Amino acid sequence: xxxxxxxxxxxxxxxxxxxxxxxxxxxxxxxxxxxxxxxxxxxxxxxxxxxxxxxxxxxxxxxxxxxxxxxxxxxxxxxxxxxxxxxxxxxxxxxxxxxxxxxxxxxxxxxxxxxxxxxxxxxxxxxxxxxxxxxxxxxxxxxxxxxxxxxxxxxxxxxxxxxxxxxxxxxxxxxxxxxxxxxxxxxxxxxxxxxxxxxxxxxxxxxxxxxxxxxxxxxxxxxxxxxxxxxxxxxxxxxxxx
Numbered sequence: 001x002x003x004x005x006x007x008x009x010x011x012x013x014x015x016x017x018x019x020x021x022x023x024x025x026x027x028x029x030x031x032x033x034x035x036x037x038x039x040x041x042x043x044x045x046x047x048x049x050x051x052x053x054x055x056x057x058x059x060x061x062x063x064x065x066x067x068x069x070x071x072x073x074x075x076x077x078x079x080x081x082x083x084x085x086x087x088x089x090x091x092x093x094x095x096x097x098x099x100x101x102x103x104x105x106x107x108x109x110x111x112x113x114x115x116x117x118x119x120x121x122x123x124x125x126x127x128x129x130x131x132x133x134x135x136x137x138x139x140x141x142x143x144x145x146x147x148x149x150x151x152x153x154x155x156x157x158x159x160x161x162x163x164x165x166x167x168x169x170x171x172x173x174x175x176x177x178x179x180x181x182x183x184x185x186x187x188x189x190x191x192x193x194x195x196x197x198x199x200x201x202x203x204x205x206x207x208x209x210x211x212x213x214x215x216x217x218x219x220x221x222x223x224x225x226x227x228x229x230x231x232x233x234x235x236x237x238x239x240x241x242x
Contacts, residue, residue, distance in 0.1 A: 005057070005204035012056040012205060019049050020112040027116050043117050044095045050088035058208035059197060061089045065215035069097065074145050074152070074184030075218070076177055078233050080166050080241060081155035082195035089213060090153055090189070097151040102138065102173055104128060122150060126173075128158070138173050142180035152177050156234070164195040166241055169234045171226075178221045178229070188216040188233045190240040214240055 023046040030038040051061055069075060075097050077090065091099055100122040108118050108125040118125055124141035126134040145152050154177065156169035178186070196209035216236050219229060 001207055002200065002204065005200070005207050008057050008207065009204040012053065015053050015056060016050065017112075019046065019053060020114065023049075024112040024116060027113060027120075031116075031120055039117075039121060040095075040098065043121060044092065046113055046117075047088040047091035047095070051092050054085065054197075054211075057197070057205045059085070059211060061211045061213065063089075063093045063213050063215070065093075067215055067217055069094075069187060069215075070185050070218060071097075072149060074149060074181040076174070076181065076184060076186045076221070077151060077153045077189055078174065078186055078237065079153070079155055079189035079213075080191055080237050081157050081160050082164055082191055082193075083160055083198055085194045085197055085211065086155075086191050089211065093213065094151065094153075098122075098148070099151045099153045100124070100141070100145060102126060102141065102152065102154045102177075105133075122148070134173075135176065138176045139180075142177045145177075146181050146184075152181075160195075162195060162198065164192070164241065166238045169230065171230055174230065175226055178226060182222040184221050185218040186221060186229065186233055187218045188236045190214040190216070190237050192240075192242045216240070 023042060026042050027039060030042040054061065077094065077099060079086065079090070087101065101118065102124045103118055105125045105127045108115050122144060124137045126137050128134065154173055156174055157167040158170050161167055192212045193209045194211045196206045199206040219232065221229065
């Protein structure tokens with residue numbers, strides 16, 4: 001299986017990078033010429049193709065959602081984080097809720113399509129080495145998603161779990177978002193198996209491990225104190241990690 005991966009991985013990398021490069025000018029044109037809605041539509045297509053490109057290495061993505069998600073309000077998608085492969089599927093499957101990501105500031109530099117979208121599409125870029133900048137960025141982000149009735153996506157572990165084993169959730173970013181969106185809902189998500197794509201390290205890729213994203217019951221933010229809310233959400237997510 002690993003031998004086959006050495007053959008398929010370069011093909012996947014080429015296609016993945018090609019998609020990012022291809023969509024970069026379309027994003028620019030969509031944003032600068034036609035405006036926000038066109039830009040969002042381009043990003044939706046980008047996320048679709050990035051998600052489907054993983055079929056090259058035998059990886060499919062399945063969404064398990066038994067809940068009707070609230071509309072016309074802010075949703076805060078809170079998820080465990082196993083690899084960079086988590087991001088595009090979340091963006092695609094929940095596209096009608098206009099998901100905006102809390103991401104590390106390094107992703108805002110020199111990555112085709114990704115950096116442009118993060119800097120211009122309403123996401124928050126935070127410097128984990130500069131708490132003041134991070135607080136300011138998340139505060140502005142929290143107000144923007146409230147104003148526009150967008151949704152937030154945050155990974156409270158702060159960094160990816162390379163083995164699938166979850167890390168403790170940090171409260172600060174999520175607490176700030178909930179402060180400015182008390183009437184919204186938290187939607188817990190559990191991601192399984194995406195870490196296996198990188199089980200050999202950066203190269204080659206792990207083959208044939210289906211990724212699942214499980215949506216849990218939305219929780220109204222102002223229905224319980226924050227500490228109780230955080231504990232409930234963290235427990236729900238981690239109890240469903242395989």
